[in-house]
Amino acid sequence: MALTGDIVIGSERLSGRAATFRAVDPATGAALEPAFAFAGEAEVARACALAEDAFDAYRDTTPEARAAFLEAIGDEIMALGDALIERACAESGLPRARIEGERGRTVGQLKLFAGVVRAGNWLDLRVDTALPERKPLARSDLRQRHIALGPVAVFGASNFPLAFSVAGGDTASALAAGCPVVVKGHPAHPGTGELVGEAVRKAVASQGLPAGTFTLLLGANETGAALVRDPRIKAVGFTGSRGGGLALVALAAARPEPIPVYAEMSSVNPVYLMPGALAARAEALGKAFVGSLTMGAGQFCTNPGLVLALAGPDLDRFVGAAATAMQDYAPPAMLTPGIHAAYEAGRKALAGNGRVRCVAEGKVGEGANRGTGALFVAEAADFLADEALSHEVFGASSLVVRCRDIEELVRVTRKLEGQLTATLHLEPSDADLARRLVPVLEVKAGRILANGWPTGVEVSHAMVHGGPFPATSDGRSTSVGSLAIRRFLRPVCYQDLPAELLPEALRDAALAGLPHMMDGKAVLPG
Numbered sequence: 001m002a003l004t005g006d007i008v009i010g011s012e013r014l015s016g017r018a019a020t021f022r023a024v025d026p027a028t029g030a031a032l033e034p035a036f037a038f039a040g041e042a043e044v045a046r047a048c049a050l051a052e053d054a055f056d057a058y059r060d061t062t063p064e065a066r067a068a069f070l071e072a073i074g075d076e077i078m079a080l081g082d083a084l085i086e087r088a089c090a091e092s093g094l095p096r097a098r099i100e101g102e103r104g105r106t107v108g109q110l111k112l113f114a115g116v117v118r119a120g121n122w123l124d125l126r127v128d129t130a131l132p133e134r135k136p137l138a139r140s141d142l143r144q145r146h147i148a149l150g151p152v153a154v155f156g157a158s159n160f161p162l163a164f165s166v167a168g169g170d171t172a173s174a175l176a177a178g179c180p181v182v183v184k185g186h187p188a189h190p191g192t193g194e195l196v197g198e199a200v201r202k203a204v205a206s207q208g209l210p211a212g213t214f215t216l217l218l219g220a221n222e223t224g225a226a227l228v229r230d231p232r233i234k235a236v237g238f239t240g241s242r243g244g245g246l247a248l249v250a251l252a253a254a255r256p257e258p259i260p261v262y263a264e265m266s267s268v269n270p271v272y273l274m275p276g277a278l279a280a281r282a283e284a285l286g287k288a289f290v291g292s293l294t295m296g297a298g299q300f301c302t303n304p305g306l307v308l309a310l311a312g313p314d315l316d317r318f319v320g321a322a323a324t325a326m327q328d329y330a331p332p333a334m335l336t337p338g339i340h341a342a343y344e345a346g347r348k349a350l351a352g353n354g355r356v357r358c359v360a361e362g363k364v365g366e367g368a369n370r371g372t373g374a375l376f377v378a379e380a381a382d383f384l385a386d387e388a389l390s391h392e393v394f395g396a397s398s399l400v401v402r403c404r405d406i407e408e409l410v411r412v413t414r415k416l417e418g419q420l421t422a423t424l425h426l427e428p429s430d431a432d433l434a435r436r437l438v439p440v441l442e443v444k445a446g447r448i449l450a451n452g453w454p455t456g457v458e459v460s461h462a463m464v465h466g467g468p469f470p471a472t473s474d475g476r477s478t479s480v481g482s483l484a485i486r487r488f489l490r491p492v493c494y495q496d497l498p499a500e501l502l503p504e505a506l507r508d509a510a511l512a513g514l515p516h517m518m519d520g521k522a523v524l525p526g
């Protein structure tokens with residue numbers, strides 16, 4: 001498929017629009033053809049009108065039809081073949097193996113939601129049977145199900161050009177919920193986006209769905225702002241900067257009809273090195289830590305940007321091993337000049353902070369947009385005294401905080417902002433300390449890990465990729481895993497409706513084949 005750079009709204013191709021924007025190969029700085037046209041307010045309004053027109057028909061699709069659509073998207077993405085892999089590598093600077101793995105993750109995510117839609121648990125069907133004889137008040141027949149919120153705006157992330165972008169988790173979960181989607185593609189990978197957008201459009205057509213079920217738009221911040229402000233949009237999914245996420249939250253809150261914004265924004269993902277673990281394997285931990293820190297040039301939102309431990313010779317062993325590993329780190333190009341600049345500014349701010357010591361730097365990369373890795377150390381008292389030290393530096397830098405004792409370790413933990421993850425490295429002898437930390441960590445983070453590394457999120461049913469602010473704008477949600485569908489649903493209760501007016505799923509015959517709650521008791525089909 002040849003890239004056109006055209007705006008396509010639903011199935012309407014707007015060729016010949018002024019196309020001025022080109023992608024840049026971050027590894028070389030070279031502009032990539034073709035030029036892409038940015039959507040203006042008129043195109044945003046048209047896309048939202050088509051999405052609204054599609055909503056009733058799309059939300060009323062049968063579970064099988066919707067599941068087949070999600071699977072068809074995955075098939076169309078695979079059918080793009082090497083063209084997608086090569087374009088995504090060129091636009092992101094990420095290696096082929098990463099992009100191929102991410103393609104598998106993206107298609108797997110779509111299939112996961114197809115299974116979720118078919119299983120029916122997401123409907124959360126509940127029935128309270130009528131009690132006409134109840135005294136002093138009779139009880140009505142009450143039935144509940146979840147329905148789609150409405151058209152959803154999705155902002156593609158720069159750092160996962162497939163799994164968190166045009167057909168990524170936000171799009172997959174919104175479509176699974178029955179919501180049409182208007183994606184504002186990330187300007188870092190417009191060609192990748194066009195290819196995936198075409199795959200989705202082909203699936204919309206092959207499944208006989210309304211054209212407004214999906215639209216991909218490109219543009220600068222103004223395009224995204226117009227999308228969030230459009231009254232036909234009923235929710236927003238976003239992965240990106242804290243500033244960007246908060247800007248969208250403010251726009252959505254200022255609307256005459258405020259709407260939810262599910263923004264995944266910022267996290268330093270603290271790693272706790274327990275005394276027993278350090279005593280047993282400090283060097284191995286140091287090396288493995290740097291492997292996680294430098295994964296994807298440190299451009300994972302799950303990047304371990306903070307390490308906490310009790311000061312002592314075993315922590316010194318860890319720092320020594322991590323410093324040695326860091327010195328061997330040769331940085332690849334970062335995703336965009338902007339992300340590289342932001343990272344370098346953050347790293348240099350740490351290096352210039354008198355409360356912090358730089359104990360190792362990685363190699364200076366050759367070529368454009370190389371972010372030098374760095375490892376810093378600070379005493380807990382200094383960390384507590386400078387709030388800037390707890391902010392995310394999006395790249396391959398991390399800060400090790402030395403605590404004098406357990407009380408200081410817990411004090412530092414309580415001061416942390418909300419996090420996507422918190423990781424404990426522990427041995428059985430660390431159980432007492434871990435028991436003190438876990439209750440504090442579960443209030444701070446969306447995911448708690450033991451003896452692993454935060455980078456590498458499993459797309460599954462139990463996964464939570466979310467967390468209290470500022471990890472996300474709504475700590476009750478996750479953007480990865482089957483629970484993500486809940487963000488785009490709302491409950492409706494049907495009281496004493498005649499059977500012929502009830503939604504199909506709430507009629508007695510259908511209930512027998514669906515998981516549901518009957519008078520407070522869980523009932524499984526069959």
Ligand SMILES: NC(=O)c1ccc[n+]([C@@H]2O[C@H](COP(=O)([O-])OP(=O)(O)OC[C@H]3O[C@@H](n4cnc5c(N)ncnc54)[C@H](O)[C@@H]3O)[C@@H](O)[C@H]2O)c1
Pocket residue numbers: 155156157158159184185186187219220221222224225239240241242243244245247248264265266267300301338339342343394
């Ligand atoms: N924590 C994470 O998961 C994560 C992921 C990627 C980037 N980041 C951070 O974000 C920084 C910039 O990277 P990025 O370009 O991916 O994120 P970004 O937030 O700058 O952009 C993400 C998307 O949001 C849009 N956007 C941003 N600000 C907006 C505004 N005020 N109004 C309307 N739309 C807006 C952009 O056009 C883009 O499509 C990185 O340096 C890093 O610090 C964090």
Ligand SMILES: O=CCCC(=O)C(=O)O
Pocket residue numbers: 159160299300301302454455456457458
């Ligand atoms: O960058 C945000 C998501 C990180 C992720 O999905 C992973 O660590 O696998």
